[in-house]
Amino acid sequence: MNKKGIKISIIGAGFVGATTAYALMMEGLASEIVIVDINKDKAQGEAMDLAHGVSFVKPVDILSGEYKDTLDSDIVIISAGAGPKPGESRLDLIGKNTKIFKGIIPEVVKYSPNSILLVVSNPVDILTYITYKLSGFPKERVIGSGTxxxxxxxxxxxxxxxxxxxxxxxxxxxxxxxxxxxxxxxxxxxxxxxxxxxxxxxxxxxxxxxxxxxxxxxxxxxxxxxxxxxxxxxxxxxxxxxxxxxxxxxxxxxxxxxxxxxxxxxxxxxxxxxxxxxxxxxxxxxxxxxxxxxxxxxxxxxxxxxxxxxxxxxx
Structure with missing residues (x-):
């Protein structure tokens, strides 16, 4: 782990990504949290909202940015992708989210080659396998939220x-x-x-x-x-x-x-x-x-x- 503190990046500033950032902040698990999303305004808004409360928790830097800002992350949490609509199963999301992950994973790997990748997007088991294949990381460092x-x-x-x-x-x-x-x-x-x-x-x-x-x-x-x-x-x-x-x-x-x-x-x-x-x-x-x-x-x-x-x- 990072000797200067723990850096965690979250790819995806949707409901899950933003709430995860909040949960990590409340627990004091990271010294730096970076939020990246294709919707840069959304990512920036979430980071600002969280940052305004840092005086109430353990010291942490919270910012939004691009993939280059995730440099040397210890853990990268991937929550980006399409979520299920009413009536859809998790497996219905395979095609949409596979395409999205093909754009995400190479960028994550480029900037944090020694990180642990934690996949949360659905269908999580399949997307974790895809992340494993696209990243080239050893299987021990690619994990899904699973069950x-x-x-x-x-x-x-x-x-x-x-x-x-x-x-x-x-x-x-x-x-x-x-x-x-x-x-x-x-x-x-x-x-x-x-x-x-x-x-x-x-x-x-x-x-x-x-x-x-x-x-x-x-x-x-x-x-x-x-x-x-x-x-x-x-x-x-x-x-x-x-x-x-x-x-x-x-x-x-x-x-x-x-x-x-x-x-x-x-x-x-x-x-x-x-x-x-x-x-x-x-x-x-x-x-x-x-x-x-x-x-x-x-x-x-x-x-x-x-x-x-x-x-x-x-x-």
């Missing part, structure tokens, strides 16, 4: 159901950040008690379709927010902040970021959300957690969905 947010949504909904602190709910959403994602019920526990035992012995209110309804709510959560306010911003920005924090503080935290699988879970050459140890060098290792047979098959099916879409892209 970090989905996992948080899952934990939240379970905590609401069980009326228990969300921090005592331990579980994962794995696979695509999208419609083929899977809930890892076999790994789910409440303070070390398996979810099945907790339902039977403590909750006693889990209906027969409990394990179907909650993952469906997780899967549709973004669409529900999108239909009501037109975009998502707060929770995804907090998820990105959490990933950045794990990198900067070299936490060796386990997060379900989108990372490149090379044979793990029987999956080859696909980026998707799996439990991953994250630290200052990016991806340190992938945890090949033990899934039951159905989950294992569903994870492989999720990878096939991503592969089929990747095969349609010309890089």
């Amino acid at each position: 970090v947010l989905d996992t948080s949504r899952f934990r939240y909904l379970l905590s609401e159901h069980f009326k228990i602190d969300v921090r005592n709910v331990h579980t994962y959403i794995l696979g695509e950040h999208g419609d083929s994602e899977i809930a890892a019920w076999s790994l789910t526990n409440i303070a070390g008690i398996s979810v099945d035992d907790y339902c039977r012995d403590v909750c006693k209110k889990c209906s027969g379709d409990f394990k179907r309804k909650i993952p469906e709510k997780v899967k549709n959560a973004a669409y529900e927010v999108l239909n009501r306010k037109g975009f998502t911003s707060y929770a995804v920005a907090l998820a990105v902040r959490r990933i950045v924090e794990a990198i900067i503080r070299n936490e060796d935290s386990i997060l379900t970021v989108s990372t490149l699988l090379k044979g793990q879970f029987g999956i080859e050459d696909v980026y998707m959300g799996v439990p991953t140890v994250i630290g200052e060098t990016g991806v340190k290792s992938i945890l090949e957690v033990k899934l039951n047979d159905e989950e294992y098959k569903n994870l492989q099916d999720s990878a096939k969905v991503l592969k089929e879409n990747l095969n349609q892209i010309q890089l």
